[in-house]
Amino acid sequence: MKVLVTGGAGFIGSHVTEELLKNKLQVVSVDNCVTGFHDNVPLGVNLYKMDLNDPELEFVFKDEKPDYVIHLAAQASVMASMNDPYLDFSTNTAGTVKLLQLVKKYNVKKFLFASTAAVYGEPSYLPIDEEHLIHAQSFYALSKYSAENYIKHYSQYNGVESCILRFSNVYGPRQNENGEAGVISIFINRLLANQKVKIYDGSQTRDFIYVKDVAHACQLALLSEVSGVFNISSCTETGIEDLYFKITEATGIPAMPSYEPRRVGEIEKSILNNRKARQELSWDLKYTLLEGLSETIKYYSEKHVKTNIRV
Numbered sequence: 001m002k003v004l005v006t007g008g009a010g011f012i013g014s015h016v017t018e019e020l021l022k023n024k025l026q027v028v029s030v031d032n033c034v035t036g037f038h039d040n041v042p043l044g045v046n047l048y049k050m051d052l053n054d055p056e057l058e059f060v061f062k063d064e065k066p067d068y069v070i071h072l073a074a075q076a077s078v079m080a081s082m083n084d085p086y087l088d089f090s091t092n093t094a095g096t097v098k099l100l101q102l103v104k105k106y107n108v109k110k111f112l113f114a115s116t117a118a119v120y121g122e123p124s125y126l127p128i129d130e131e132h133l134i135h136a137q138s139f140y141a142l143s144k145y146s147a148e149n150y151i152k153h154y155s156q157y158n159g160v161e162s163c164i165l166r167f168s169n170v171y172g173p174r175q176n177e178n179g180e181a182g183v184i185s186i187f188i189n190r191l192l193a194n195q196k197v198k199i200y201d202g203s204q205t206r207d208f209i210y211v212k213d214v215a216h217a218c219q220l221a222l223l224s225e226v227s228g229v230f231n232i233s234s235c236t237e238t239g240i241e242d243l244y245f246k247i248t249e250a251t252g253i254p255a256m257p258s259y260e261p262r263r264v265g266e267i268e269k270s271i272l273n274n275r276k277a278r279q280e281l282s283w284d285l286k287y288t289l290l291e292g293l294s295e296t297i298k299y300y301s302e303k304h305v306k307t308n309i310r311v
């Protein structure tokens with residue numbers, strides 16, 4: 001069985017690739033490496049360094065004949081989406097439609113899509129389940145939700161089997177510490193570099209899930225017979241200030257943060273209900289927050305040592 005992973009050189013895509021290889025599936029990858037890195041792709045996996053909207057994408061389907069597609073490639077920055085909604089639309093919505101056309105044409109067995117908790121916007125109840133109202137508050141969320149609707153349409157009228165996974169806040173090794181989303185990798189890297197950490201208020205809460213738990217959910221959803229929308233989350237609420245002190249304790253670097261007012265437009269609380277995924281995908285979490293943090297800190301500590309030696 002061969003799986004085409006888009007975004008395979010990215011943070012989550014590289015862990016999904018490892019999970020698939022561990023389960024004896026063949027993997028090929030498409031990624032333009034705009035935020036991903038060739039080094040993230042395991043040895044032996046063919047990486048097509050290509051944009052989703054490149055007309056040559058069809059040759060990948062023709063030559064590789066993938067049985068399945070996991071679509072993770074995306075413009076994943078909310079800030080970038082607000083600055084350039086067209087770029088966001090062309091990658092996240094149009095790029096997905098382009099893939100769906102090829103998935104249909106080349107009889108791919110199942111299409112799995114990485115969506116986001118951002119589609120729910122400000123929650124009207126917690127934990128947010130899959131029936132919660134959709135209220136996309138950024139162009140990023142809108143582009144993802146539009147892609148979801150194309151996927152649903154393709155499933156309903158064009159016979160494309162699909163699953164949509166809405167991830168909460170994913171963290172772990174290889175997350176880009178210069179990105180805007182990865183608060184855990186930002187905190188760890190600043191502490192390791194003896195830099196001050198800024199906390200904007202800190203009472204807001206998020207639902208953090210370890211990337212290996214996400215990769216496992218992707219593998220189960222791909223090979224199961226279920227379809228539809230699933231939240232993939234830890235269903236555990238963690239305050240940002242609390243998270244910071246968990247990290248200082250785990251790193252053994254007891255630095256105090258500096259506090260700033262809450263940023264405008266930030267959601268106060270976020271927690272996703274994961275009951276549907278646990279019941280229908282027979283998936284469960286393997287990592288507690290402390291276990292995931294410990295693996296992530298180990299990864300970044302080793303990276304810092306290597307970088308400092310090179311300097």
Ligand SMILES: NC(=O)c1ccc[n+]([C@@H]2O[C@H](COP(=O)([O-])OP(=O)(O)OC[C@H]3O[C@@H](n4cnc5c(N)ncnc54)[C@H](O)[C@@H]3O)[C@@H](O)[C@H]2O)c1
Nearest residue numbers: 007009010011012032033034035036051052073074167170
């Ligand atoms: N990280 C999170 O917390 C989180 C939460 C919810 C959803 N997601 C979704 O999960 C997926 C993976 O996110 P990530 O955190 O690994 O981000 P990432 O930026 O590390 O990975 C995205 C990958 O897509 C590639 N890419 C971007 N535009 C492309 C294009 N036009 N053509 C080909 N490749 C392109 C990038 O080079 C990168 O390798 C995304 O779809 C994102 O929206 C992530």
